[in-house]
Amino acid sequence: MTLLVVVLCLLVLLFSGLPVAFSLAGLGTLMLMFKGLPVIMVAQNLHGALDNFILLSVPLFLLMSNILLKGGVGRDLFDAVQSWVGHWPAGVGIAALLSCGIFSAISGSSVATAATVGTVAIPEMTRRGYSRSFTLGLLAAGGTLGILIPPSIPLIVYGVITEESIGKLFLAGIGPGLLLLGLFSAYAIFYSVFTSAHTPSPRVSWAERRTATIRALPSLFLGATMIIGIYSGAFTPTEASAVGAVLALIIVIYPLRTFTWSLFFDAVRKTVATTVVLFLVVIGAKIFGKAVTLYQVPAQVSQLVDTHVSSEWMFLLIVAAILLFIGLFLESLSMLLIMVPVLLPTVLGLQIDVIWFGIFFVILIEIALITPPVGLNLFVIQAVAKTKLATVVRGVTPLIFLMLLSVLLIYLFPAIVTFIPSL
């Protein structure tokens, strides 16, 4: 009963257009007041939620990718990849997907990945005669890899909530990231074989390939440094983010020579603004989460699951169904922040690997990013391509099924997730 009232209030506040952060924080505060619990708890969380070294990697990874973005790295990467694979039958599509994959390794966000690669790849694919909806769907879905292939802001936040190692979570995302990249590419090739309205780009000369690759090399090097640095233990994820930000700055200053002070300050200001927006949601969710805990909601959920759900697969199926449903409406980080604390006791109780569960969760968030009515990547691609939402949705639908397939695959073969961190 209480649970129902709380959920209802939250929905009303969220849909009233009140910022998500204040919907959560405000409702949490009211819940404490209603039960006569000390409200000072709210103020403690305003400090406590950010008093955290691991969260520092959020602004720094954002800074890294914003500097590179303003430095025009998206274009360079796409050109380089295209010079190698563009002349294949599904070449331009594969080039777009590979660019998404590579850009994911230097960006922690799906929206940034979709926007950066989309801006350069959509016009090119359209020019080559690919259908509008196929192109937009491929990029909307390809962009979601940004939060699965490390670094990843949702994985950082998940690690903070569950006290799991961020390094391990990052490594765990690589396998499923490559799996999705493979599935998407297979789809692109399959599609190309059955439709022939488009033309591959001409094969380019070795000299052109060399020039394009050299131009993209610094960013590739940076992506590799991140993953190898974390993997080898040279630095913690937070330090990796700082190293990445400074290296990004060096790269745009020297080899790329695209640095200007105004672009730099734009990148910094964008980083500050996005961080504040994200952190406010983190804080709001934390306050709401504590109020919900004091109302014993997670315990009730656990109990409900205990009595009605007997096996791991049933639990995961229910969780997937719930996440797919709320993912239609809710923004990605809020999904994570609201649901993980509620589900965690049951996950631990059923002895599900918490790292594996994090990846499972993030793939479902990726799906939420491309399901209407609220799907951030849909909006981004729609804005970049200046087209109707329906066109993007039509193109992305087959890819949603591929993502569901990947969820099934990591359930059947958990090693896809656990193998790389165990090396």
Next chain:
Amino acid sequence: AERTLRLSLQVATNHPVGENIVYFADQLEEISDGEMNVEIYDSAQLYKGSEIPQAVSSGAIDMGLVLIDEFAGTIPAVGLFSVAFMFPSYEVLARAADPESPVRQQIDDLILGTGSRVVWWQDYGPVQLLSNGAPLVSPEDMKDKKVRVLGKPSGDFIKAVGGVPVKIGGSEQFMAYQRGTVDIGMTGTTAIKSRKLHEVMDHVTISNHAQTEFLVVMNDALWQDMSEQEQSWMTEAARAAEMKMREETKTKNLDAQKFLEDETDMTVTTLSDAQIEAWRAAAKPAIDTYIESAGEAGQELVDSVRALY
């Protein structure tokens, strides 16, 4: 129930420290015949350990579990149990931490000054050193090595023996050892087992150089508000929980040590009295640093502990 107390802890209820709190809650309910009960919020659902001192003294939560060292920034004297080689044996530790001991009472009083009343102490056992390739027999083995530390007192110890202190959180520990972010590890005997650190470090040196003490603290205003009857129920249940923990901890730590020796590839190295003496001498500057920052109270506490040798 007449009175419900909310208690926050940062570990799960199946963790030894959490189990002990559940035991307390059961005892209290039984002794008071259901007049008092405890609602436990485990696994840091409400607060991290570092937030407990402020949360309890402000009354945001009634009771909380906290590592004694969390108070050490505010009251340097309470860092005593983390000062390296302060306690030569388990017996001395037990005497110092006994509810009647002057050491314990002085620390409880210092903490009471912040508005939190110490209800009982939980011994969680000694802290050890981990390494790869070779055991850490003498303090010279620490020279210029990067060592994981937990807080200020352990950092002072590592500096004193010529190592380089690096702060690594509990959850990043496994990776930091596996990937060599630090050369030398530091953690409790039972944690080596529970966090599977024996998979990534092949030597443990039983240095017993510091003690992990958890405290259960309570908002003092709330305590004052309780009837004498309620206070005495609390005291009785707390005493029972404390004694149970102390007995079990010694066994659990020795069992964990035996497990590492017998069931894992880890080599367990114990130190002779002469070797310990060398460590103690090398760590001496850390004791001086402690006394310097803790002032008169620190000197008094060190003297009281030494009187128990």
Next chain:
Amino acid sequence: MKSADNRNPEGAEKSAPLNTLWTVIDRIGTGCAAISDVLVIAIALMLFGEVVARYLLNMPTIWTQDVAVALQLWFTYLAMAYVLRHREMIRITAVVSLLGPNARRCIDAFSLLVVIAFSLMAVYYATDIMLESIRLGRRAPTMLEMPNWISELPVILGFALLALQGVADLVRIPYRPAPEFTAADEAAD
């Protein structure tokens, strides 16, 4: 940056009473955001320096982590008012974007009132917490032993600024074109 001021089809901005005062509040918010910019750059450089110090010099510092975390609190809370003014916070607009101009104004006023009320509550309790930290001399139990109030103060300043900005925006609602809610308002991740 999206600007809330000039994306309106339904009429131009009129000057609100006490306009100078509200403009000054806007400027304070922008100034604080500039401080935040500098702090973020400082954090990146400090942590980069820490990696260099540890690997090249084998000399990790004892203060970097603690100072970086304190600066994280400062830069986040100082830039909050700026983010509010630029309407960058994540909100669900699927329903409210369908409403007419006056209803949208009401929706905006409701949001600002909630923000102001929450901010005042936050300032009140956060001040309580900081004063107690100063009275007891609370410090972090790390090598640096930084006093707690240093990282508690930005909460107070940040929410005080946010409340001011909220009032400034609230007062100007009737004199401004009705806010537009677009899908882009939900974009950040």
